[in-house]
Amino acid sequence: MSSQLFSVSGKVVLVTGGSRGIGLMIAEGFVDAGAKVYISSRSKSVCDAEAARLSAKGPGKCISIPADLQKLEEVHRLVAEIAKREPYLHVLVNNAGATWGEDISSYPDEGFEKVLSLNLKRIFSLIQASLPLLEAAAVPLDPARIINIGSVDGIHVPLLETYAYSASKAGLHHLSRHLASKLGSRYITVNNIAPGPFESKMMKATLESAKDQIVASVPLGRIGSPADMAGVCIYLSSKAGAYVNGATIAVDGGLLVHAKSHI
Incomplete structure (x- = not known):
């Protein structure tokens, strides 16, 4: 039993925003563990290149299906493309997201709309569209898994003026709990991961300006x-995580428990 407890070999996985940053970390971890991973992002060239690189190193496989998930029709096209290739989907990782930082006096409506749409509404849309594939993979002792990538900024109040981002991630955490309560009876678990500081495009400017301060926190x-x-995603997707449902796991090195107000 122990040798298979954390195995995801042969599972079919979709990672949105999987061509860079945290999404790429997750996709690469699943490929290294022997899974068949579909990655999606807006940039076809980057998505194709990373899928080819990951497939070449194996032992799993990686397939690129570029899509602009701000658009509802693209959400449905992505799921339809996977359904052409696979009879089921074991794991859906909702990682694609956006942020917008600006002074409250000039924070634009279009910025708030963009962030809320991609980080929250379209995640719900993709889960809706993926349910038939997830249900086809779901069994009582090894459910299908939905893993939503939230943020520590959805738990505490961030220092930066990223109002829509923190609100969207807090909303995603609660949406996940609501979905977990409804989908568990269909043998689909829903959990959140709330990352702290990681090297990513979204964090690049912040790390360049305040890395020492962040590390010290x-x-x-x-x-x-x-x-x-990757390790937390693999745990949640393996038999070891089969009874975890509705959880929010902070992967932050202890930042939240150490943080002072507004850190």
């Missing part, structure tokens, strides 16, 4: 590594 004294993120 983390009890473990470092930025998160790709293995830190």
